[in-house]
Amino acid sequence: MNGEEEFFDAITEANQRVTGVIHVDTSKSNGIGKVGERPPQENGIQNHRTSLPAPMFTRSDFSVWSILKKCIGLELSKITMPIAFNEPLSFLQRITEYMEHVYLVHKASCQPQPLERMQSVAAFAVSAVASQWERTGKPFNPLLGETYELTREDLGFRFISEQVSHHPPISAFYSEGLHQDFLFHGSIYPKLKFWGKSVEAEPRGTITLELLKHNEAYTWTNPTCCVHNVIIGKLWIEQYGTVEIVNHRTGDKCVLHFKPCGLFGKELHKVEGYIQDKNKKKLFMIYGKWTECLWGLDPAAYESFKKQERRTDTLRKTKLDDCPEKADGDVVDAVPEAQETVQVIPGSKLLWRVNTRPPNSAQMYNFTSFTVSLNELETGMEKILAPTDCRLRPDIRGMENGNMDLASQEKERLEEKQREARRERAREEAEWQTRWFHRGSNPYTGTPDWLYVGGYFERDFSGCPDIY
Numbered sequence: 001m002n003g004e005e006e007f008f009d010a011i012t013e014a015n016q017r018v019t020g021v022i023h024v025d026t027s028k029s030n031g032i033g034k035v036g037e038r039p040p041q042e043n044g045i046q047n048h049r050t051s052l053p054a055p056m057f058t059r060s061d062f063s064v065w066s067i068l069k070k071c072i073g074l075e076l077s078k079i080t081m082p083i084a085f086n087e088p089l090s091f092l093q094r095i096t097e098y099m100e101h102v103y104l105v106h107k108a109s110c111q112p113q114p115l116e117r118m119q120s121v122a123a124f125a126v127s128a129v130a131s132q133w134e135r136t137g138k139p140f141n142p143l144l145g146e147t148y149e150l151t152r153e154d155l156g157f158r159f160i161s162e163q164v165s166h167h168p169p170i171s172a173f174y175s176e177g178l179h180q181d182f183l184f185h186g187s188i189y190p191k192l193k194f195w196g197k198s199v200e201a202e203p204r205g206t207i208t209l210e211l212l213k214h215n216e217a218y219t220w221t222n223p224t225c226c227v228h229n230v231i232i233g234k235l236w237i238e239q240y241g242t243v244e245i246v247n248h249r250t251g252d253k254c255v256l257h258f259k260p261c262g263l264f265g266k267e268l269h270k271v272e273g274y275i276q277d278k279n280k281k282k283l284f285m286i287y288g289k290w291t292e293c294l295w296g297l298d299p300a301a302y303e304s305f306k307k308q309e310r311r312t313d314t315l316r317k318t319k320l321d322d323c324p325e326k327a328d329g330d331v332v333d334a335v336p337e338a339q340e341t342v343q344v345i346p347g348s349k350l351l352w353r354v355n356t357r358p359p360n361s362a363q364m365y366n367f368t369s370f371t372v373s374l375n376e377l378e379t380g381m382e383k384i385l386a387p388t389d390c391r392l393r394p395d396i397r398g399m400e401n402g403n404m405d406l407a408s409q410e411k412e413r414l415e416e417k418q419r420e421a422r423r424e425r426a427r428e429e430a431e432w433q434t435r436w437f438h439r440g441s442n443p444y445t446g447t448p449d450w451l452y453v454g455g456y457f458e459r460d461f462s463g464c465p466d467i468y
Contacts, residue, residue: 048373052088054402055363083408087137087365088400090390092148092161093374094139095173095188100370101127102155104352109181109211114250115283118275121209121218122254122286123294123352125245126271129222130354133269133291134366136227136235140396140411142171143418144432145465147388149456150374153178160456162388164434166422170205172437174452183210187437187450194230201225203241206442206449217444220245223258238268239290248444251278258290274299286351288342295348305345375400386461392468414468421467435464 101124108120142163151158161173168189175184189204203222210217223241240260246253256273269289274282285302288294358369377391385391395414398407425432436456442449 048369049376050358050369050372051360052364052367052372053400056365083395083399083404083411085138086140086399087135087367088396089139089371089375090142090146090148090393090396091139092142092146092163092171092173093390095161095171096148096150096159096374097131097368097371098128098184099150099152099155099157099159099175100131100355100368101352102157105182105184105209105211106156106177109177109213114214114216114247114252115275117211117214117216118218118245118247118252118254119284119286119296119351121247122245122256122273122275124209125207125220125222125243125254126256126288126290126294127352127354129225129239129290131368131371132225132237132239134237136237137365140393141169142390143393143414143467144421145388145435145467146390146393147386147436147456147464148390149385156181157184158457160436160452162434162436164437164439164450166418166432170450172450172452174437177212181212183212184208185452197228197231199227199230201227206445206447208442208444208449214249216247216249218245218247219442219445243273252276252283253278254286256286287345288351291354293342293353294351295342295344296351297345297348301347302345384459386456386464388464388467394468418467421465 104120104124104127108117108124111117111120144163144166146163147161149158149160156178157175158178159173159175161171164170164172164187170187170189172187173185176182184207186207187205191202191204193200193202202224206219206221208217208219220243223239223243225237225239228236228238238261239258241258243256243258244253245256252275254273254275256271259267259270259272261268269291271286271288271290271294273286275284275286276282282299284296285299286294286296287302355368355370357366358364358372361367364372375391375396377397382392390396393410393414395407395410398404398410434450436453437450438453440449440451441447
């Protein structure tokens with residue numbers, strides 16, 4: 001299927017074979033009640049589940065190399081991967097994980113000073129990639145026209161996304177605060193390449209956060225993600241690259257450097273950066289790890305600490321110069337040893353700390369507690385959701401329930417259904433019409449973007465395509 005590998009992290013471990021699949025009647029999924037009526041709290045769920053219906057299983061029977069050996073140096077856009085390499089989520093649901101730490105957005109909205117607001121926005125941008133730690137599974141490629149919605153009154157937001165393009169694959173999303181405090185939107189198009197030992201996901205697409213109370217808009221692009229040892233060895237992930245967050249009202253900018261691992265793993269997961277004003281004067285320093293926490297402090301105190309640290313490192317290096325170095329093997333990219341947690345510089349303030357994962361996370365694709373709930377479907381929810389919602393996809397539902405044979409069959413059926421729909425449009429010379437987003441320009445950067453047209457939460461789903 002074209003576009004099969006456009007959506008992040010190419011390799012995974014899948015789940016154990018367990019029978020039993022939830023069959024969902026989507027024939028009555030065309031909305032509820034009055035125009036403008038919101039769904040019940042949290043899409044009808046009062047108490048979220050804490051585990052998946054079935055655990056994952058190892059993929060020892062699959063030869064990754066037989067699939068990927070022809071793809072070295074190429075973008076993985078037309079390679080069909082076995083379902084065993086997936087995790088039971090759509091990429092649209094994975095985008096929704098940006099919202100796990102949405103309290104940082106609410107905090108930013110309440111801050112009186114622009115410098116304090118930028119600190120919280122920077123923490124939110126880093127927290128958005130935290131769920132990717134140890135997530136080596138590939139989410140399902142969304143079907144054209146697929147959607148996902150999430151309403152969380154306890155967290156103060158609602159979210160809608162749509163797969164707006166198949167060539168190239170583009171996912172558009174829009175979220176708003178339930179108390180009219182923010183808008184969060186963007187379009188995502190990750191570009192994947194295979195480099196022999198690793199798969200690299202280069203970010204494409206602009207992310208925009210608007211703080212309505214302050215009439216401020218912030219834009220940025222996510223860092224590059226790399227999955228190592230996709231052929232042999234233990235899979236591990238690193239994020240690297242520079243992320244620039246711009247406040248388009250004040251001209252302030254936050255520059256965050258996601259450090260590559262380095263030769264001895266010393267820089268693994270590290271993030272360092274600063275906030276500067278429109279005159280490029282540094283106002284605040286930021287440091288930490290995207291897997292753990294983020295701290296910040298005054299530039300003078302930060303530089304003083306770093307000078308002392310460099311003197312100490314110089315003395316240590318002098319003592320080690322006479323020690324012979326061990327040759328590194330080239331069979332696998334060695335997994336860096338876990339470094340000690342972030343060393344907190346005196347005078348720093350905590351900007352963000354990652355949520356603790358559930359104790360059974362390793363048996364659930366390393367999902368966070370927030371992620372575990374994303375594909376939850378209780379009786380009656382199908383009457384609220386659009387018929388294109390990810391929760392109603394039978395292949396994802398089958399995999400989540402451990403029925404891998406059914407999941408694989410349904411995946412093939414849905415892909416063929418999508419191909420046939422594309423052929424039919426070609427015969428009729430008809431173009432695909434998106435439903436909830438339209439192509440346009442980002443109002444702050446001027447770059448191409450997909451913009452929400454509104455109307456989803458009025459719940460008139462009568463014109464939704466039949467994709468399942």
